[in-house]
Amino acid sequence: MSQIGTDPADPQTIFVHPLTVADVVAALRTAAPPHLAESWDSNRLICGDPAESVDSVLLAVDPVTAVVDEAIRRDVDLVITHHPLYLRGTDHVSATDPKGRCVHRLIRAGIALANAHTTLDAAHGGVAAALAAAVGLLGAAPLQPSPNDPTQGIGRVGRLEHPTRLRDFAAAVAVALPDSAPGLLVGGDLDATIETVAVSGGAGDGLLGTARDAGADVFLTADLRHHPASEHLEAGRPYLLCGTHWATEWVGLPPLAARLERAAAAKGRRLATYVSEVVTDPWTLRLSTGS
Numbered sequence: 001m002s003q004i005g006t007d008p009a010d011p012q013t014i015f016v017h018p019l020t021v022a023d024v025v026a027a028l029r030t031a032a033p034p035h036l037a038e039s040w041d042s043n044r045l046i047c048g049d050p051a052e053s054v055d056s057v058l059l060a061v062d063p064v065t066a067v068v069d070e071a072i073r074r075d076v077d078l079v080i081t082h083h084p085l086y087l088r089g090t091d092h093v094s095a096t097d098p099k100g101r102c103v104h105r106l107i108r109a110g111i112a113l114a115n116a117h118t119t120l121d122a123a124h125g126g127v128a129a130a131l132a133a134a135v136g137l138l139g140a141a142p143l144q145p146s147p148n149d150p151t152q153g154i155g156r157v158g159r160l161e162h163p164t165r166l167r168d169f170a171a172a173v174a175v176a177l178p179d180s181a182p183g184l185l186v187g188g189d190l191d192a193t194i195e196t197v198a199v200s201g202g203a204g205d206g207l208l209g210t211a212r213d214a215g216a217d218v219f220l221t222a223d224l225r226h227h228p229a230s231e232h233l234e235a236g237r238p239y240l241l242c243g244t245h246w247a248t249e250w251v252g253l254p255p256l257a258a259r260l261e262r263a264a265a266a267k268g269r270r271l272a273t274y275v276s277e278v279v280t281d282p283w284t285l286r287l288s289t290g291s
């Protein structure tokens with residue numbers, strides 16, 4: 001699958017070295033710099049040989065079976081996921097559990113796997129920045145600046161172009177996010193006027209106080225639990241928009257794909273990227289209850 005421009009035996013033509021796994025992982029580290037990683041996190045090449053050639057990449061949120069199925073079907077050389085496969089380490093990769101089976105299937109198919117997690121959350125143009133852009137925030141700044149670079153960090157806080165009713169903003173957010181069975185939950189006074197918005201893709205329980213301290217009127221995140229959300233709203237703003245973990249992080253993938261393609265083009269290579277549309281939230285159906 002190496003990409004060779006023309007016949008190297010012909011002196012009139014140019015031999016083009018293929019991109020390698022190492023090249024693409026280097027571009028990934030430029031887009032999602034390692035110094036932005038949280039201390040508990042894992043952002044790295046998970047399996048694969050850095051010297052192998054890469055023509056095509058699949059980007060996805062989760063390194064799960066359905067994504068491995070898609071990678072094999074598309075015959076890509078590398079999968080880049082947001083979440084790590086083994087966040088807390090492992091003492092085996094045997095094919096006796098789903099993660100080990102994913103490793104085996106990827107290696108057998110000659111597909112490498114890498115991830116960028118909190119590095120991509122925090123980066124310029126990363127998950128938080130993409131989520132802020134998707135919902136129309138102006139002047140977005142990190143909600144929780146990185147101690148290593150305060151211009152980047154977890155979440156974003158910014159302003160809407162015009163003050164808006166919560167219900168209208170929520171409707172716009174619902175359109176901006178990709179669909180997943182649970183959809184979007186709204187907590188707060190639907191007719192209240194909001195202008196300052198905080199966003200953070202993925203689980204946002206831990207940032208409720210940070211969003212309040214930032215003066216946000218509404219906080220868009222995911223995975224909010226009953227007690228933290230209820231107790232937070234008892235004390236007022238920010239109102240809450242709770243999307244799904246997958247949907248609020250998926251928005252960071254298309255800009256990353258474009259960035260990797262540009263990095264390849266800058267080296268005179270072509271990299272084909274695919275952004276997975278497989279919904280990897282755990283939920284497959286939402287039913288209204290009680291009626």
Ligand SMILES: [Zn+2]
Nearest residue numbers: 202203245249
């Ligand atoms: Zn996540």
